[in-house]
Amino acid sequence: MIKYKLVCKKCKNIFDSWFASSKEFEKLKKNFFLSCISCNSSHVDKSLMSPLVIKKSKQFSKKEEKHKNIRAKLKEYKKFIKSNFNYVGKNFAYEARTMHYDKKKPLQGIYGDASLDQIKELKEEGIETEMIPWINENEN
Ligand SMILES: [Zn+2]
Numbered sequence: 001m002i003k004y005k006l007v008c009k010k011c012k013n014i015f016d017s018w019f020a021s022s023k024e025f026e027k028l029k030k031n032f033f034l035s036c037i038s039c040n041s042s043h044v045d046k047s048l049m050s051p052l053v054i055k056k057s058k059q060f061s062k063k064e065e066k067h068k069n070i071r072a073k074l075k076e077y078k079k080f081i082k083s084n085f086n087y088v089g090k091n092f093a094y095e096a097r098t099m100h101y102d103k104k105k106p107l108q109g110i111y112g113d114a115s116l117d118q119i120k121e122l123k124e125e126g127i128e129t130e131m132i133p134w135i136n137e138n139e140n
Contacts, residue, residue, distance in 0.1 A: 008036035009043040074135045081111050081132075088112040093122060100127045 092112030
């Protein structure tokens with residue numbers, strides 16, 4: 001399927017229409033089977049814009065949709081962590097060790113900043129951390 005932007009020469013209306021192929025479009029045009037959706041005139045032609053092929057555009061919007069969903073999930077996740085975990089900032093590695101070695105059970109989990117080296121060290125000590133992408137909420 002191929003999508004063309006069609007232009008009505010009479011009322012200047014521009015509208016999208018689907019065709020099986022460019023050949024089909026030419027055939028319909030030659031036989032005046034094309035008509036404007038607003039004034040019914042058959043003086044309709046392809047606009048100069050390049051055609052969109054359905055496969056490509058669909059894939060693109062799917063990708064975008066997916067991206068949006070991920071962002072929404074991350075935002076939700078961030079909100080959840082913010083309200084259920086204690087922020088410890090740069091002390092993350094220290095606090096994570098305290099939690100791990102002190103057998104006191106903390107009421108809340110923690111979150112904060114850690115370098116990749118720190119995360120690796122923690123892992124070697126048997127302390128599993130989870131890295132999550134921290135999105136900027138001001139972005140869309
Ligand atoms: Zn028209």
